[in-house]
Amino acid sequence: MRPRRAPARTVVTFIIRRLIGTVFLLIVVSMITFAIFFLIPKLAGQNAYQLASEYVGRNPTRSAILQVEAKLGLNDPIYLQYGRFLKGIVVGVHYRSGPSVTYCPPPCFGYSFRTGLPVWPQMVSDIPVTLSLAIGASILWLVGGVSIGVLSALRRGTLFDRFSMGVALAGVSLPIFFTGLIALELFSYKWPIFPNVQFVPFTQNPLLWARNLVLPWIVLAFLYAALYARLTRAGMLETMSEDYIRTARAKGLRERKVIFKHGLRAALTPIVTIFGMDLGLLLGGAIITEVTFSLHGLGLFTVEAVQNQDLPEILGVTMLAAFFIVIANLVVDILYAVVDPRVRH
């Protein structure tokens, strides 16, 4: 008979195993992203000179294009370019930025093809915006969505249930660029309850930080809360019809305990999974919300990077978004592993 391992040790082993898997996954993501932006255009016939010419001013001379080509290393073999990219992330990189050579410390995702400045500090400066937006909105939609879902399930068929599910359907159906503009027009311009919406760092003025984020939070939460309300309602309806709920009631447990301890807890399991995924995705950039409200987070950074065809920026933000998603999944898995021993194996 095998000796039983201590649960804490098992959880640690599980986390280490997953972290190693995470690193491997990120390397695969970086290889795929790199191939999409550097290898595929080459396979389609675009040469280094043509690529370089996209990053020079209008009507450049041939020598100007060649200088840019050399500076960006576009003429090097793809494996060399990828190796340089990875090396930058791990140990940093030195590059010529004018009169002196600049050191870009790790994690260095290279420097922008457009601005010539390192990508990582730009992304880091955008993280607080996205974090503020995602955390605030996620609290709203989790609390709002789950509460409405539970109430709807418990009052199935009532006017409240129909109304809230109708609103939920509208929330899922209406795109943020529509609800966002409506919200701005009504509450920022027509009735200026939230005028001049601009991001103010929490550390600078917490009150203004919250006031200026209320509209984006509500708009973003409206979309997600709708989804969560419907999921919670469906989960609760299913759970509340289980035999063990009937047994709990038959044993004389109080209804509140039946609902929250036995019903909601079971119904929340899939919600936790989806919440982890959604939060991870949003931390990589709430693109449409950020664009609609002109919030300079990772989402807006992504849009700029794509519009400018700025490959290092696109690579950097893709890696960061992948990192957030993988980490969010890891946290969810760890939570599962803690509550459900079967997952550890």
Next chain:
Amino acid sequence: MRRPRTFGLAALGAAAALALAACGGSSGGGGSSGTGSSSNASYNAGITSVVNPSTHKGGTLTFDWRAAPDSFDPGNTYYAADWDFARFYSMALMTYKNCPGACGKTLVPALATGPGVVSDKGLTWTYHIKPGIKFEDGTTVTSKDVKYAVERTFDRGVLPNGPSYFQVLLGGNAAKYPGPYKDRSKNLMGLTAIGTPNATTVVFHLAKPFSDFNYLVTIPQTAPVPPNKDTGAKYQLHPISTGPYKFQSYQLNKQAVLVPNTQWKQSTDPTVSQLASKIVVNMNMNPNDVDNRLIAGDAQVDFAGTGVQAAARAKILANPSLKANSDDPITGFGWFFYIDSKVAPFTNVDCRRAIEYAANHTTLQNAYGGPIAGGAIGSTVMPPTVTGYQKFDLYEATTKPNGDPAKAKQELKACGHPSGFSTGIAYRSDRPTETQGAQALQQALSQVGIKTTLHGYPSSTYYTNFAGVPKYMSSHNIGIAFGGWGADWPDGYGFLDELVNGNTIVPAGNTNIGQLNDPVVNNLFAKAAGLNNAAQRNAIWGQIDRQVMKDAVIVPIVYAKALIYRPSSLSNVYFQQAYQLNNYAVEGLKS
């Protein structure tokens, strides 16, 4: 000059925005401090006069921008709006007179004491620098700082965005000079084509005569840069100011804050003003939000200056008080399509002329946004705001705007294709105006038997990989390509040279897509380059325009217009033809 990009995602919200326009329709436009007409404000007043003239000092002047600069480094920028704005913190050798209308294209000195003195058969241009001009740190500007500013633009690996005129036009070792970051010899002054005989004199030695040189030195690349303060790619984060304002902070592509430069004196630089106590530039804003903020008075200037979006346009035009605070000028930018003279059957000029007659200018104008947002129907290559423009209409574009199928058929007969032919149309598929324009043209050409296939390409590679590659155009039988142009400076050379001079045809990145290599045109360009008499030179631009239209390699669509909103709180507002934008550097707040 280039126009900055706009958000692609904004298009997704267009329907919502248009619906919202109705919400605010005639309610007074948000009813805040930014609305209402002022004493001399009326629709289009800013095209011919200064609106809200004022010397009031103080307040924060807020610019909202749907994009971000290619760079705030004066040596590394090619956006029209950046060049206009750069005068707040940099002094080029020459600039333009502060006045609306055609007067605003008059060259006046900025850092220089006067226009360049030409010698050596047009090969040498000498400028003297005004005494007492200082950088923001109090050090005096010398001729070496101007020379260094030009030198550093030669290193395109570090500063890739600006124009290449100096590399092409200067003599001496300019063809091989790598820039001061690589050539650290001679105390960083290794470019032999620029001489600095004393601290206040700069001498440019050209490889060939270039009579537009005074225009060239209006470009911010000639604004002085102190070598010991140059940080290369990082210089954009804090350019050392010689203008009325200096950078207090700049969060890259997010927000810049400028405050008055205490070393600057109005007496030495009357072409700009120091009225506001602070200037804030918000970048990468949602275009619809920019318009709403202008109307609400949260911002005073749309940095891009290319006009409001469809939603705000509807709102402004429907409301008399908002309309009174707007202008709809011809910007100086032209939209057109090329006909490639090297792609059969367009090797025959009559086949090209058939296209000129068959095009339906009304549907094309509508595709570009109609007469207010799109522009006025064009009949010449140069728009009316360009110096040297002459009015003519060889193909009845303005008299028969719906096209003349009968004459088109006559031309088809003359070129040996009486029942038409097949060709391709290239356009930028991420630009709705060009997509609709290509469809409108396809429809019009089908009326005379010309069958076309549409080829949409991304903007970013349009010139480098597709329409600007003559071999690609020929091998794919694409004879027509949509395009547009805004001059780097407002005379015929600035507008025409890259479009139709035979010397500018290149294998990739070609902007003479018509591949016109007409000796008549080329000789006129060569003649103008050696003419220092402005009147004679300007007459030549009109001749070139007429000859190009005879050659029928370009079909003008519209002289671009833009509905520009100016909040009533903004002072000294007018459209300056030289910048194809409002003159930012004199603006302030009314109270």
